[in-house]
Amino acid sequence: MRKIDCSIIERPSCLDFDVKTSLATKELKNVLEQRKKGDSKVTFKVYKNVEVKYSLEKLFLGKCAYCETNYSVTQPVDIEHFRPKGRVKVGGTAVHEGYYWLAACWENLLPSCIDCNRVRKVGFILPSGLTKKGKTGKGEQCERVDENKRILKLNTRIKASNLNVSNSIVGEHALLLNPRFDAVERYFDYTDEGVIILSSNVTSDIEKKRAQSSIQTYGLNRVGLVFARKQIIILIDNYVFMLRRLLKYADEESSIKHRIMLEDFAIYVTKFIRTFLTDDKPYCGMSRKIVKSRLKGVVDI
Secondary structure: OOOOOHHHOOOOHHHOOOOOOOHHHHHHHHHHHHHHOOOOOOOOOHHHOHHHHHHHHHHOOOEOOOOOOEHHHOOOOEEEEOOOOOOEEEOOEEEEOOOHHHOOOHHHEEEEOHHHHOOEEEEEEOOOOOEEEEEEOOOOEOOEOOHHHOOOOOOOOOOOOHHHHHHHHOOOOEOOOOOOOOOHHHHEEEOOOOOEEEOOOOOOHHHHHHHHHHHHHHOOOEHHHHHHHHHHHHHHHHHHHHHHHHHHHHHHOOOHHHHHHHHHHHHHHHHHHHHHHOOOOOOHHHHHHHHHHHOOOOOOO
16 A cells, blocks of 8 residues: 555546536435435445446556556456445444445545455454454444544534535544545554554554454455555565675676676666666555665665
């Protein structure tokens, strides 16, 4: 997981609450009217608009917002509501009727792979290396750091706008990490086996709980996911080993011609290692930490 710079993609026009005729504005008005009549069973459609899907894929580069897997290769994307539009659960118990007013809010939408988004029983790996089975997947989970500060409804006395709708939940502090807003990289480290663990930089009890809850809820240590990250680490370690040897031999080489040749190879290998670190690559958040730790004091990448 890594934080996304959401400023690089404009809000889809269909989700523009500042425009009275937009699909989002019309849907919100209809939802509020239905709820006023006592009808809580509302169908939400705007977030499924093809423009929204395209914008999310472009913003997140075709990767799951939570686990950084390229979902487009193997499975359809789930357009995920970070704050669920319907029922909200905490520990399996329903605590909230849902953030219905955020169903078409751009800031509340994320692209998610099926495994991170849908609750089901899977195998996952513990930091000790042991494998267990349990339920993972975000589903309707949306716990607060302080449940007493949960926002229950939209203040309809305030005019609906992009700013007002997105800021309607400012008083809440989500327990789960959100890659749209949280500096998620600082919360995690990785073992040599590809298992996500709590970073030593995280010291407060609240931050520890946020990191641990995110790992468990999103299922970030699912067996297949850990295996995929491990393959990346193996490749990185092979190229790091090669780079270290090339630099060592170049330093010891007395022939200028041979030294230049070895340095050229080292530059080529360095460039290849950098390809693991670009935003579009799966698990680039992990790769950056692994490369930084492996090449500390050797070369700046």
